Amino acid sequence: MHTITDSWALAWQLVLKADPELLGIVALSLRVSATASAAGAVAGLLLGAWLAVARFPGHALLVWLVNTLLALPAVVVGLLVYLLLSRSGPLGALGILFTPTAMVVAQSLLVTPLVAALTRRLVLAALAEGGDQLHTLGARPLTAALLMLVHDRLGVATVLLTAFARAIAEVGAVMIVGGNIAGITRVMTTTIALETSKGDLGLALALGGVLLAVVGAVNGAIGLLHWLGGRMPRGAGTNPVPAPAPVPRRPAAPATPGAPLVVAEQVSVRFGQVRALQDVSLTLRRGDRLVLVGANGSGKTTLLRALQGQRPSTGRCTHLALQPEGRLPRTAMVFQRPFLLRLSVRRNVLVGLWLAGVPAAERAARCHDALACVGLLAQAGRPARVLSGGQQQRLGLARAWSLQPDILFLDEPTASLDPGAQREIETLVHAMAQGGITVAMSTHHLGQARRLATRVAYLQGGRLVVERPAAQFFGGTPLPDEAAQFLAGELGWR
Numbered sequence: 001m002h003t004i005t006d007s008w009a010l011a012w013q014l015v016l017k018a019d020p021e022l023l024g025i026v027a028l029s030l031r032v033s034a035t036a037s038a039a040g041a042v043a044g045l046l047l048g049a050w051l052a053v054a055r056f057p058g059h060a061l062l063v064w065l066v067n068t069l070l071a072l073p074a075v076v077v078g079l080l081v082y083l084l085l086s087r088s089g090p091l092g093a094l095g096i097l098f099t100p101t102a103m104v105v106a107q108s109l110l111v112t113p114l115v116a117a118l119t120r121r122l123v124l125a126a127l128a129e130g131g132d133q134l135h136t137l138g139a140r141p142l143t144a145a146l147l148m149l150v151h152d153r154l155g156v157a158t159v160l161l162t163a164f165a166r167a168i169a170e171v172g173a174v175m176i177v178g179g180n181i182a183g184i185t186r187v188m189t190t191t192i193a194l195e196t197s198k199g200d201l202g203l204a205l206a207l208g209g210v211l212l213a214v215v216g217a218v219n220g221a222i223g224l225l226h227w228l229g230g231r232m233p234r235g236a237g238t239n240p241v242p243a244p245a246p247v248p249r250r251p252a253a254p255a256t257p258g259a260p261l262v263v264a265e266q267v268s269v270r271f272g273q274v275r276a277l278q279d280v281s282l283t284l285r286r287g288d289r290l291v292l293v294g295a296n297g298s299g300k301t302t303l304l305r306a307l308q309g310q311r312p313s314t315g316r317c318t319h320l321a322l323q324p325e326g327r328l329p330r331t332a333m334v335f336q337r338p339f340l341l342r343l344s345v346r347r348n349v350l351v352g353l354w355l356a357g358v359p360a361a362e363r364a365a366r367c368h369d370a371l372a373c374v375g376l377l378a379q380a381g382r383p384a385r386v387l388s389g390g391q392q393q394r395l396g397l398a399r400a401w402s403l404q405p406d407i408l409f410l411d412e413p414t415a416s417l418d419p420g421a422q423r424e425i426e427t428l429v430h431a432m433a434q435g436g437i438t439v440a441m442s443t444h445h446l447g448q449a450r451r452l453a454t455r456v457a458y459l460q461g462g463r464l465v466v467e468r469p470a471a472q473f474f475g476g477t478p479l480p481d482e483a484a485q486f487l488a489g490e491l492g493w494r
């Protein structure tokens with residue numbers, strides 16, 4: 001017990017005295033482990049992100065291997081690197097055995113599987129939340145995975161800190177490939193091992209305390225940076241939100257209204273045993289504001305996604321060239337809860353433009369116009385995730401509108417908004433449609449469907465029961481029984 005209390009006092013003395021030999025050892029420990037962590041981070045982050053999205057024969061085996069290597073003993077890594085770098089080994093000609101470089105190599109190998117395994121889990125969790133939405137924005141799987149690393153920077157920092165701690169605390173690898181040469185390869189852990197073997201347990205424990213203090217200081221510095229980052233001014237957060245500006249009209253193209261843009265033929269979608277859509281045939285025409293209605297689970301979202309381009313199980317959805325432009329229509333999708341990256345409002349729009357391949361020179365202006373159009377210009381510098389639900393949805397619309405879509409798909413865009421925010425979104429959608437965008441959306445609000453739709457489609461159990469011009473759908477023309485009952489039930493309050 002005495003040894004432990006004495007060792008704490010000794011640790012403080014060592015730190016306060018700033019002993020030059022100790023400082024040299026601490027500096028080398030930091031240099032070796034920080035370099036190894038950086039090298040392991042580059043390899044591990046890329047490997048983990050790739051493993052999260054890649055699919056190939058043997059993928060599961062590789063994931064298993066990486067996860068198993070988490071338990072790789074440092075001594076084994078040391079021995080392997082020793083055999084590689086020793087004079088008779090394949091890399092012996094490099095002459096780096098018993099140098100800090102060899103220690104960096106060994107520790108990099110040790111931390112790479114750790115970074116890769118943790119990164120893969122982190123990316124998978126983020127993709128489960130927002131992968132689909134990044135995909136509809138045009139992100140390829142690996143791009144989406146790498147974007148998630150930017151999105152979850154705090155998670156990545158934690159992974160890297162874990163790797164650094166694992167590196168600086170290991171003794172087996174650095175002892176074998178470094179040789180514990182005083183002034184050259186002696187680091188904190190090898191010094192502790194040496195003092196232990198000499199029987200100076202108090203000094204060994206004191207050095208252990210210093211090592212913990214060093215890691216604590218690194219940890220604290222990262223926390224401080226994060227805290228300072230959070231306090232940086234980020235634009236006018238408390239400014240009153242200006243009302244949405246009138247949506248600028250697109251340059252008037254001599255469009256052919258009513259020309260077919262998307263033709264769905266006998267489209268069925270299955271999820272395992274669930275038949276989400278059954279033999280749906282539908283044509284979306286230029287200038288339509290098609291609104292899908294139906295109970296929960298009736299297939300509205302699935303149909304919107306199929307119309308946007310997700311491959312159905314059977315049947316087909318064909319996008320036809322715009323007339324007279326002669327090119328395929330551009331599409332964008334807005335979801336009930338837009339997935340926003342942990343970046344500023346402005347950067348969220350810019351990332352969407354980047355993913356869509358918009359030239360860099362155009363992005364800033366298009367981003368500015370889009371934020372102005374939804375009344376979020378004053379919030380451009382704020383973190384997107386601190387916006388209110390209605391503001392986040394307007395940002396989702398701005399991101400979609402900035403892509404200059406010909407068809408805008410909106411999946412229950414006002415489902416979680418208060419009546420005021422709902423009206424704001426409706427006004428924007430209406431204005432975008434007036435500006436020449438064809439709209440297909442789903443909603444549970446029949447009042448909204450009545451206000452926005454030019455055509456209404458009613459789905460039930462994955463089947464398209466009826467599709468009519470809005471005036472006929474709501475105007476008392478006889479409807480199939482199921483649709484009539486739905487309308488009567490929903491509009492019973494009238």
Ligand SMILES: Nc1ncnc2c1ncn2[C@@H]1O[C@H](COP(=O)(O)OP(=O)(O)OP(=O)(O)O)[C@@H](O)[C@H]1O
Pocket residue numbers: 271274275276294295296297298299300301302303442
């Ligand atoms: N990824 C999926 N995996 C498994 N089943 C799914 C998936 N997506 C949808 N489904 C199922 O397909 C059916 C149709 O779902 P969909 O989301 O299209 O309906 P919806 O009309 O949009 O519902 P809501 O109004 O509640 O959003 C449901 O039974 C749903 O559980």
